[in-house]
Amino acid sequence: MVNIRVARVEDLPGMQACNLHNLPENYTMKYYLFYLLSCPQLSYVAEDEGRIVGYILARMDDDDKDKADKEAMGHVVSLSVMRTYRRLGLAKRLMIQSQEAMAGVHGAASVMLHVRKSNRAAFSLYKDNLGFTVHDVEKGYYGDGEDAYVMRCSLKGSDASAAAVV
Known part of the structure; x- marks a missing residue:
């Protein structure tokens, strides 16, 4: 049975x-460590018999933290599930856990992420199952030059927030 829990350094x-x-x-270990230690309550792993089969790495966006009129926003840095564990709802469960922590621990009003334009499965998960909408397109966002959809989801007062607490 796959268990979802808060990610640890190990x-x-x-x-x-x-x-x-x-x-x-592909990210360096320093990259993972930085985000995990920056917001340890926001990253989760899916574990099956001691093996990590999925994870979500997340943080709070603090680009605008000095602006009093800006609401707190979470940011999904990376989400991945091993192929043999896909279509079991793990990505959705990982997202929901992280979103709940963003809202509950940090008071986030919304969450944002980037997704490759070619990644139809992820786009569908975010749009159709988690209530994200396309906010913008970032040209050449990925290292290989592919564009990214910038997607956002409200974590309060909407159908999306209801999904986040399922």
């Missing part, structure tokens, strides 16, 4: 391995 090699198997973006 999970980082498993998270990185999951990323290397599934995503074209």
Whole structure:
């Protein structure tokens, strides 16, 4: 049985391995460590018999933290589930756990993420199952030059926030 729990420092090699198997973006261990230590309550792993089979790495966006009129916003840095564990709802469960922590711990009003324009499965998950909408397109966002959809979801007072507490 797959267990979802808060990520720990000792999970980082498993998270990185999951990323290397599934995503074209490869991050250094320093990258994972920085985000995990910056907001330890926001990142989760899916674990099956001690093996990391999925993860979400998240943070709070603090680009506008000096502006009093801006509401707190979470940011999904990376989400990955091993191929043999897909279509089991793990990505959705990881997202929901992280969104609940963003809202509950940090008072986030919304969450944003980037997704490759070619990644139809992820786009569908975010749009159709989690209530995200396309906010913008960032040209050449990825290292290979592919564009990214910038997607956002409200975490309060909407159908999306109801999904986040399922």
